[in-house]
Amino acid sequence: MNLDRLLPNLGEWLRGIGPESDIVVSSRVRLARNLADMPFGNRANAEQKTETETRVRNAVTTANLPYALEFVDVAKLTPIDRQFLVERQLMSRELASVLDGPRGVAFNETESVSVMVNEEDHLRLQVMRSGLALDEAWTEIDRLDDALEANLAFAFHDQFGYLTACPTNVGTGMRASVMLHLPALSLTKEIEKLFRSLQKINLVVRGLYGEGSRASGDLYQISNQVTLGKSESRVLQEIREVIAQIIQYERRARQLLLKERRQAEQDRVARAIGTLGSATMITSEETMELLSTVRLGIQLHLLDDLPPTTVNQLFIHTQAAHLQKLMGTPLDGEERNAARAKYLRNRLRELGSHQR
Amino acid sequence: MPECQFCGDPATVHLTDIVNKKKREMHLCENCARRQNLLPDAPSPQLNLPALLQLLMSQFAPAPGSAEPDEGDPTALTCPTCGLKYAQFRADGRLGCPEDYEVFYPVLVPILERVHRGLQHHGKVPRAVRRRRERDELDDLKGQLAEAVAAEDYEEAARLRDRIRGKETAE
Numbered sequence: 001m002n003l004d005r006l007l008p009n010l011g012e013w014l015r016g017i018g019p020e021s022d023i024v025v026s027s028r029v030r031l032a033r034n035l036a037d038m039p040f041g042n043r044a045n046a047e048q049k050t051e052t053e054t055r056v057r058n059a060v061t062t063a064n065l066p067y068a069l070e071f072v073d074v075a076k077l078t079p080i081d082r083q084f085l086v087e088r089q090l091m092s093r094e095l096a097s098v099l100d101g102p103r104g105v106a107f108n109e110t111e112s113v114s115v116m117v118n119e120e121d122h123l124r125l126q127v128m129r130s131g132l133a134l135d136e137a138w139t140e141i142d143r144l145d146d147a148l149e150a151n152l153a154f155a156f157h158d159q160f161g162y163l164t165a166c167p168t169n170v171g172t173g174m175r176a177s178v179m180l181h182l183p184a185l186s187l188t189k190e191i192e193k194l195f196r197s198l199q200k201i202n203l204v205v206r207g208l209y210g211e212g213s214r215a216s217g218d219l220y221q222i223s224n225q226v227t228l229g230k231s232e233s234r235v236l237q238e239i240r241e242v243i244a245q246i247i248q249y250e251r252r253a254r255q256l257l258l259k260e261r262r263q264a265e266q267d268r269v270a271r272a273i274g275t276l277g278s279a280t281m282i283t284s285e286e287t288m289e290l291l292s293t294v295r296l297g298i299q300l301h302l303l304d305d306l307p308p309t310t311v312n313q314l315f316i317h318t319q320a321a322h323l324q325k326l327m328g329t330p331l332d333g334e335e336r337n338a339a340r341a342k343y344l345r346n347r348l349r350e351l352g353s354h355q356r
Numbered sequence: 357m358p359e360c361q362f363c364g365d366p367a368t369v370h371l372t373d374i375v376n377k378k379k380r381e382m383h384l385c386e387n388c389a390r391r392q393n394l395l396p397d398a399p400s401p402q403l404n405l406p407a408l409l410q411l412l413m414s415q416f417a418p419a420p421g422s423a424e425p426d427e428g429d430p431t432a433l434t435c436p437t438c439g440l441k442y443a444q445f446r447a448d449g450r451l452g453c454p455e456d457y458e459v460f461y462p463v464l465v466p467i468l469e470r471v472h473r474g475l476q477h478h479g480k481v482p483r484a485v486r487r488r489r490e491r492d493e494l495d496d497l498k499g500q501l502a503e504a505v506a507a508e509d510y511e512e513a514a515r516l517r518d519r520i521r522g523k524e525t526a527e
Contacts, residue, residue, distance in 0.1 A: 038453070040450070040452055040453055043453060156481070157477070171472065172479045227472065228475065228476075229472050229473065229478060
């Protein structure tokens, strides 16, 4: 499969639409499932992993679903293609480069549904929605789970529920997460306080690319920690309530910024655009920070000639693997920084001349 | 200051291990800790975790008089299906197969309680399990019906028959 055809698309999570999309980038629900009669990934030999892959692959490609899932053999992908799928949030960094042996990922045309095979668990199902749409994501993943269960016997325990390789996922096997853009709370340093209070109620805060990753570009993922003892609907309800609160805090912080330092914010946004449009070397980290400022500028109407989806496109296209695919050649760190700057300069010039 | 359990010098390395809600402590001086390979020779601040685990296991394995003797020693558990040993599970926190949830039950319960504050699954159940439970319930009701008939409790029998019919038509 040639993954290059995905390049012009934004993927479900960056479509920039949906409820509360001024703050909520995307909603995601993930389910961990394991075959009843197979050892978990860390104790399975190559032969067992191959059998798991074959069985899941058959179930996934023949499942009775309103969309088709296309299976990609991760072991056969180039490192750039693997990184590309990680950047598009279709698979984890672990599946891409930490794990080895037979493994794969299946996803649909719109990139809203993906199934990882032979990750820490035999199956990791994922459904994405842009904006705040946890219920829709749950409904979709529940149907996907049912469809796969028609052909696969999942490990299930009367007391402990769905069994998983790590006891932190046992029970529902569900991790629901919401990705938020919180530039104003980050700016006013209130974010630390917020996160400490979230930890107390057993919610986890992580950066853009999941476990252990830094919060780049003021993007944060908030998800549940508890999977045993609370039903899916209760967990979703708890997250929804917390997210509603955080959205309120962020909106208030944004209004306060406008009220108290409009001129300074206007200046910051203008400088961000200026740097993005004129730098000759720029790291991915700096790009994400500047794009975060631009995104905030758009939401606060401090800047009106850029649609939010453009920021999303610049965001994804300047990630390492996307950039190398766009340039059509592998690039080392320095070369990437130069290519990234050139891409941003050209795109912003195009947009500028188009608008005026 | 506590004394080193090995040589009696002032202890500067203190280890605490909590298994099955039982707290166990060890105190060592720096020299003995180094001799047990707990501390690296290099200036790295990292503790040697495998050595630490090994020491804790060997020192405490048959924790005298503390563990219930009939329960057996959870640290000696090995899964007959996948071969996972307790020490391996402790080291990387991952189980090896679905069977492990039964094999390591006594050591898993405190972990699950701490992480989830719950021990009983609520929520989705696979369709196959739901069907099995419904069948079991139906068999159970039929058994009760037979008993009620045998006991000539016709009122109870009629009630049970209605419940069975209700379940059968719902299927």
